[in-house]
Amino acid sequence: MGFLGIIVVFVMVFGGFILAGGHMSVILKSAPLELMIIGGAALGAYIIGNPMKTVKSGFKLALKAMTSKGPQKKDYLELLQMMFQLFQVFRKEGPQGIEKHIENPDQSDIFKAYPSVNKHHHAVAFICDTMKMTLSADLSPYDVDDLLDGDIQAIHAEEHMAQHAVQMAADGFPGLGIVAAVLGIVKTMAHLTEGVEKIGGLVAGALVGTMLGVFGAYGFIGPTATKMAADIDAEGRYLKCIKAAIVALQRGSPALVCIEYARRSITPEERPTFDELDKATKEIKKATAA
DSSP, rough: OOOHHHHHHHHHHHHHHHTTOOHHHHHHOOOOHHHHHHHHHHHHHHHHHSHHHHHHHHHHHHHHHHHHHHHHSHHHHHHHHHHHHHHHHHHHHHHHHHHHHHOOOOHHHHTTTTTHHSSTTTTHHHHHHHEEEHSSSSSOOHHHHHHHHHHHHHHHHHHHHHHHHHHHHHHHHHHHHHHHHHHHHHHTTTTTTTHHHHHHHHHHHHHHHHHHHHIIIIIIHHHHHHHHHHHHHHHHHHHHHHHHHHHHTTOOHHHHHHHHHHHTTTTTTTTOOOHHHHOOOOOOOOHHOO
């Protein structure tokens, strides 16, 4: 939806400008150099103010914000199915039965059967590392709860830093637009003897800098940073769904109860219904019994 939003922004802003009698030639003539000043300064400041890993993460998350929808209902249903099957193996076969799956998830038939879980950032390691720990140490459900909370916080700490860095770049864009405009006025002052038409064109070009700074901040970079934050929160909710199931497992709950705890932790819009999950688990039971 991000690219659709970009199209809407361009059409509404510049379409309105043209309908009001404006001429795009002035903007098109000035925009390349103004964008070089504003964008280059913003990029330089972004690099100065952040470690390189945060810089790279910011670009990666920004691109993802333009294309990603976040975990959907079908993704959560697959996750619940996968955890149900994994927990069923654990209940029936014990630690030895589950060990081959969590030690080598790339080779596990269970993990292979649910591609959306494998594609999810951090999810497989989050599940496998936690189950390895619970099998090797006598942890209480409260210990596991605290462990997973800390893991989720650490996983997203760097991503939040990247999102904050992009938001700071957006906040700086209007100011850099003013810098570009002032430079345009400085340039104009050298042409005061060349007539009103010449001066008017130079002032118009300078004002394009101010417009591009504000336009870039509130039309593109700021909304992108907002979407990045929403994506990070969505990823966090996905991991918290896994956490709910694993904590329930550590309490000794049956597999079906574990995934019900997980299902109830999902927001209503994305949550599979009880009947949908019941149907999915029955299909798994039939498949494993065959």
